Amino acid sequence: MLSDRLQGKVALVTGGTSGIGAGTVERLAREGAKVVFTGRNADAGKEVADRSGATFVQHTVDEPSDWPELMARIAKDHGRLDIAFANAGSEKGDSNVEDISIEGWNGVIGVNQTGVMLTVQNAIRAMKNNPDGPTGSIIVNSSMNAHRAMGNFLAYSVSKAAVVALAKSAAIHCGNQGYKIRVNAILPGVVETAMISNLIESSEDPAATRAAYAGMSPLKRMANVDEVAAFVAYLGSDEASFISGADLVIDGATTAGMMGL
Structure with a gap:
């Protein structure tokens, strides 16, 4: 049974319509937070x-x-912001250094870097105005x-x-x-999101593709979405009150080292 350690907290999740973002929206809500989440896909957002x-x-x-407008809505509806998960990301248009177009470069950097900066910036500005003083937790989804x-x-x-x-x-x-x-970055490995599952199932040899993904980790498996969401929930909670400036x-x-022969 999950705790209610986030009871009374207000959270913002960007890119919350699928994958890690959607899983985190659901996890934070189950732990008692009031969650506002964003994305471009209205149908997926409704689901x-x-x-x-x-x-x-x-x-x-x-x-x-x-x-x-987004931050004004959070302030009006909830009067505070305690947790922000800068999760939105994109790989669209990416390629190798020789072949990437400037449009592809700018598109990925726009979402993954400028979008994260704007999330962190606006979250800090909102958290400064919390009724109990400038307090909160910001989590950046790196890799x-x-x-x-x-x-x-x-x-x-x-x-x-x-x-x-x-x-x-x-x-x-x-x-x-x-x-x-507090501001921290999390660095997930391969996570079995719906997108990864679909890639596996649509490959020529699903068993071999799954084994390749799983074999990247010495634990011989992929992470599941809720394991990452649980990590975000912990960092957003008061239990992580002295963790800041970390890349986890x-x-x-x-990435710990070489597995050997």
Whole structure:
């Protein structure tokens, strides 16, 4: 049985209509938080909202003009913000360093890097105005590829490394300002989202493809979505009150070192 450790807290999740984002929306809500989540897909947003009881707002994470209305709504409806999960991400148009177009580069960097910056920036501004003073927890969804770049996903790899530095910079800033606002980055390994499951099932040899994904980790499996969502919930809770400025891997030891022969 889940705890109610997030009771009374208000959370924002970007990119909450699928995958890790959707799983986190549901997990935070089950632990007692009032959750507002964003995304572009209204139909998927409605499905997640119906399942979780959370509030969906259609929103473009890397569009600065979309942010004031969203934050005003959270302030009006809830009067505070305690948790922000900067989760929205994209790989669309990515490629290797020789072949990527400037449009592909700008698109991925826009969502994965500028979108994260805008999420963190607006979350801090909102958390500063909490009735009990500047307090809260911001979690940035990076990737193990921040440490192990991919040759065929240049912009994704670069952006995921960059947002680790962004989280650390924001954490230092908040501490220096005297805010009780924590900022951390999580670095998931391969997570069996619906997208990954579909890729496996549509491959020529699903068993071999599944084994390849699972074999990336010394634990010989992929993470499930709720394992990552549980990590976010922990970092958003008061139990993690002295964790800030960290980059925390959740990858089954994939990036710990070489597995050997």
